Amino acid sequence: MTTDTSSECYHCGLPADPQSQYHAVVLGKDRVMCCPGCEAVAEAIVDNGLEDYYQFRTEPAAQGDVNFQNTLSKLSVYDDPALQEDFVYDDGAHKEIQLTVEGITCAACGWLIEKQLARVNGISQVSVNVSERRAAVSWLPDAIQLSGILNALKKIGYTALPFQPDQHEASYQSEQKQFLKKLGLAGLMTMQVMMLMTGLYFDLFGSIERETRQYFYWVALVLTTPVVFYSGSTFYLGAIKAISARTVNMDVPVTIAVFGTYIAGLKATLLQSGEVYFESICMFIFLLLLSRYLEHRSRHRATQISANMMQYIPVTAQRLDADGNITACLAKHLLPGDKVVVKPGDTIPIDGRIIEGSSAIDEAMLTGEFEPVIKQVGATVYGGTVNQKSTLIVEVHQQLKYALVNQIIRLQSTAMANKPKAAQLADTFSRYFVVAVLFISAATYTYWYWQGNDEAFWIAIAVLVATCPCALGLATPSALTCAMARLNKQGVLLKRADALEQLTTISTIALDKTGTLTEGKFSIVQSWYLTGQDPAHLFAVAASLEARSEHPIGKAFSCNNLLTVSDFAVNIGGGISGTVSNKQWHLGSAAFTGTDAQTVPITANVFLTCEGQCLAAFEVADGLKPDTAATLALLNQYKLILLSGDTQRNVDSLAAHLPLTTATGSLTPEQKYRAVQQLQAAGEQVMMLGDGINDAPVLASADVSVAVGNANDVARNAADVVLLSDSLSAVPALLDIAARTRNKIRQNMLWAIGYNLLILPFAVSGLLLPWMAVIGMSLSSIIVVSNSTRLLK
Template sequence: MSETTCYHCGLPNDDDKRFETVILGQTRQMCCPGCLAVAEAIVSNGLEDYYQFRTEPAQKSDDSILDTLDRLKVFDDPTLQDEFVFDEGKHKQIQLTLEGITCAACGWLIEKQLSKVDGIKQVAVNVQERRALVTWSASVIKLSQILSTLKRIGYSGSPFHPDEHEASYKREEKVFIKKLGLAGIMTMQVMMLMTGLYFDWFGAIELETRQYFYWVALTLSTPVVLYSGSTFYLGALKAISAKTVNMDVPVTIAIFGTYIAGIRSTLLEQGEVYFESICMFIFLLLLSRFLEHRSRHRAAQISANMMQYIPVSATKLEIDGSVIECLAKQLSKDDVVLIKPGETIPIDGYVTDGNASVDESMLTGEFNPVMKHEKSTVYGGTICKDGSLTVVVTNTLKNALVNQIMRLQASAMASKPKAAQLADEFSRYFVVSVLLIALLTYGFWTYIGNADAFWITISVLVATCPCALGLATPSALTCAMAKLNKQGILLKRADALEQITTIDTVALDKTGTLTQGKFSLRHSWYAQGVDSQRTWEIASALESRSEHPIAHAFSDDIKHKVSQFTVTPGGGISGEVNGVTFEMGSAVFCGVNSSSNESIPIAANVYLTTKGKLVAAFEVSDTLREDTKSTLEALAITNLLVVLSGDTQQNVDDLTASLPVSVALGGLTPEQKYAEVKTLQSQGKKVLMMGDGINDAPVLASADVAVAVGNATDVAKTAADVILLGDQLLSVPALIDTAHQTRKKIRQNIGWSVLYNIVILPFAVSGLLSPWMAVVGMSLSSIIVVTNSTRLLSK
């Protein structure tokens, strides 16, 4: 490395300050005390070879390493350890997420360093997944000391706490690998024996020797049939106990039919045996299911691994001004926490002090940092890039947004679209048909005296197994939902994807959907004889209690208390100030007639009245989102665009003049918006509604597909089918495009599955297809379907 760069991390050195140490017999320059401390720790432990083995520089070390080491003591809390530390009798075990790994040499260094520490029994580092499994004796060393040791050599370790999907996947994968491994090994052995016999590679061998080979093949095939194939038998038993049939039923019949026939032929020393076909059938069928299992995990991991973003510790500010380290799960609503630069935000809340840019990519998929300031909302698991923030907790960790996403995803996967339901129904009927065809095939060939009637029947059962058909829809849906989740689009129900493909009309709210929702006051008018300053203060006090974006256009300097406050969605607000009741909102809500409007010299859209008398009027305006025009242009290609707004018709017309909107309606109440959507639906239109406010909840619930945009209210999110976690309207065309891609993949998968079975059936029934050919064809069909679905993730 150049003398001008740090030997440890490769970043430029500080010319004013020199940090150096001897490594591999030469004096090396470092850029900071952190890198120097790490390098000296590596050298003092006799692990200098790391610098020879590595292929990439290390990450820059933490300058405040000593302060960081002290904070690690929080991981010794027994309550915290209950969640992620496993008791292995005399030892404890933990899985750690590792940060700072850049190459294989890093894994070597971590294993060598930790294995030298007293009390650590075993260390296994997975460089690809950046995880480590550590087993240690709790009586000799504490968890914080293990993490401190990692930190001293330049790596950060934190408990990896996967959700049940991840844990379930690991258990299933282990069983799959055992069964698949056994089937694969035995299949190779049996095929070597049986192939030699079929093609007479062993020459003219005696009958006794041939029978001996049959017995060896039977012995090798038995564990494959009884253990590796148990997955299919259990599935068949479950289906039959539920008084139905599934694809495991013909598979089970084919396996046991061939196995029992092979045993009979071996015992009676007459007839053919197909032990190699049994083993190959089970192996290839397991392989296709394992690949499907892996593809599901690859898709689900995008959601499941969000759990690793859930923070563990937090810096809490006490009432007396003191600062304490605590567990994030111990924080309660209204607690105050301090977030420093580079830290993970521990909980959902709002900012009361400070300014910082926050990386919210783990939620929204957008990698541009979002600026946060006073009153901004922040979410647990996001990262404070620079600056510090003081945050008041609004949700406990259990109810944090990242946990809500996990629950919504689980709920979405539980709902099946019509395509999946039809595929399931078709599969059941198809299985019954296969069983009947197999029975008729056996009857026909037996009737005409064909000695291979049984094996022809087995070929029919194997070749037409509808495994690919069963995978066609769920594999595509899983991959599609994972892709959307990565883009910051959250589906609350999977069948919404299917409905999106039928949409021909997109209805949009204006405020907060087409516009930024950042209102400013353009003009104000006050009635004659009214104290304008006091009236402005009253209006500001009323708006301070409102969640509507219009409230941001009024002053934050509140000088009056408001009581008896009520909200009328889509209308306005009312409240009592100094013993007087005021109404503030639209002209209809405040009872302002057209003659009063004409006497006001401004294009007012917010009115203030008391006792039926108009005392003030305000003109507030909003600006379009940056991507509104490009989004609507993309949507207008295939959809009718309709704007439904509660704002004045004039404001709506001004805003939509340059947009490709077919219909723009203003001055609508929530009931009128609902009626407009119902009218469109009565005309045969399929409506997708986009909104963000409380007043949009009724119309969102009535639409065929509802999309909650950006920072929508909780009421709007509840009524929506799709939630955009980011603030980009362009996510909607991406959503529609993915829905169409998914439908295309499902059709391709189903088409291929049905076509394969139609083509292969005549060959199987006619006896032209031997059992091993049927096995290969069926397995390739399933693998093609799964592979085709996973292509959604890369598009």
């Protein structure tokens, strides 16, 4: 065994005394450590058979905890059940938590954490998101405690704490800043190197001495190096992650192309022989970074959500004790059996059962339907809904974290975790393409070397450069970037670019009703007045009564000629009554007004009676958006399925005016979710359009989900595509651009592969010089980008 005499800590890279008492054997060598924390971390990594981490990593780890043992003992505080109430979810057999993990520096860290925790007895599932520095962990509470999980992470150098939602936006901002720094550097250096090298290639500087030319090469090398090692690091980390997972993605050929051309140029500069092509490296990295940045920005704009995803979950409650006293408390502290007082206008703090009072409850945040639901004694109410009319006393059924609104959010997370993801077509091609190019380059070098050709190395480099997957690497991102730019102009934001590919496979479109197909407000669809009566007067009577009502239906009766109303009364769930012009009037349902709906020649749901006689009837409904019918007519090649939480009667009434395949009403959020799951199980590719928190689970489970412009933040977060406008007219355009984008990607890839097959014989035979290969490679990339820009037209 050899000893490492380095003056830096092998684990974290900080200065360390070569005579330090802290050592660990890593990769067959005795390594110097700077502190007991780093020593403990390194030993834990080695003891668990995970020392490959030190080979995979691209940056030093964070320094271990100097007070390592004290820190481990302090973690036991997280085992306190009271402390876990806020961030641990108990599903019975398992417990789940989201952790913020400090110290993650690269993809290898995610690999290390997953491998380490997978070895810990009692941990059922681990998923690490490297970019967001988060880990989702599920464990058996009988086998291990939360402190044991945090200890296991601490032993390999990572500090983990319960995830705080407000860090989500900060993570996006940090990533965006990194993109801008790398993109700015690549763009600046690309301009400089392009001007310098173009002048050399075409001898724009005139006849210059060899020493001066070599000086320019060194300048280009200096300018290119930070682009390669800093700006291009995004691709290398992705490639390392893919390779460590024993797979290949698009970052692998990009990495090979960059380092292949860079090393070839470096060698040419050092040997003062041959051409260099640093400008191609800079341009390649700049274009790829630009497309990824635009994709990242579009995704960020589409997920402009509040820092707290639990904004719909109540915070406080008014608890009623056994002596009749009312005290304020946190809703999360309520236990089953507690009683709470909910006054008119207050948010119901928790799921429970009404034991006193009756009222109209606004459940729009759960059902998506704005019409209040009448609740009597014994009825179930849900946390987050709003009491509109009368004071209620509610008996608590279960703790807040098990409330329906929390179940919806957890169901959304589960659906997003199981979302099917189509692989990029380019990934499939590049997996074989890269191997083939490397094999051919190696074979070419071997052949010319045994032939005694002094240019064997450069011929092999020419093969690698000429067939460098620059065009293949740009084939997909350039098309996606142009497609997203075109969609952005039409008010459509994509949160994930591969949704465009999945849109081309859609066979069924599922739609929510209220707020998606309809305007989200009541209007009078049709009306009937008894012959011989003055319609204007009757409507003024109805509008005068509704003006005194707080029911949303009242907004449909708008009139500037209101009459005086006296003896006004409200019958919850029935209608309203009052005296107008010395006559007693009733306005409401057929049962409330005593009307036989069959005697009215229209399909009505609001009736106006005077002293027992029906004088007018109205069909009041949430009207369709102006372009709904025309938009659905353009989508007639798909199965159109309506999934709504509204009553079946209202759904049938709406469906009669639209080209729908089926229309189902009275669905809960979970029933919508199951309906889409059944369609997918039957082989259908489903796109879902919705707007409410109740649509979040089904949006997350669909193959592609679309949130309309008036959608709330939860629905936007669950969706893959966000429409900035309330109109659905952008949906046909979205599907059309998706189809065109797929065709452009295929054309680009066919050209990229065709070009490589065409140029390969010339490169292998030695007829193609390196500078010719650079021009060919650049021209191929330009053709691909130019073809993609046609999507902007």
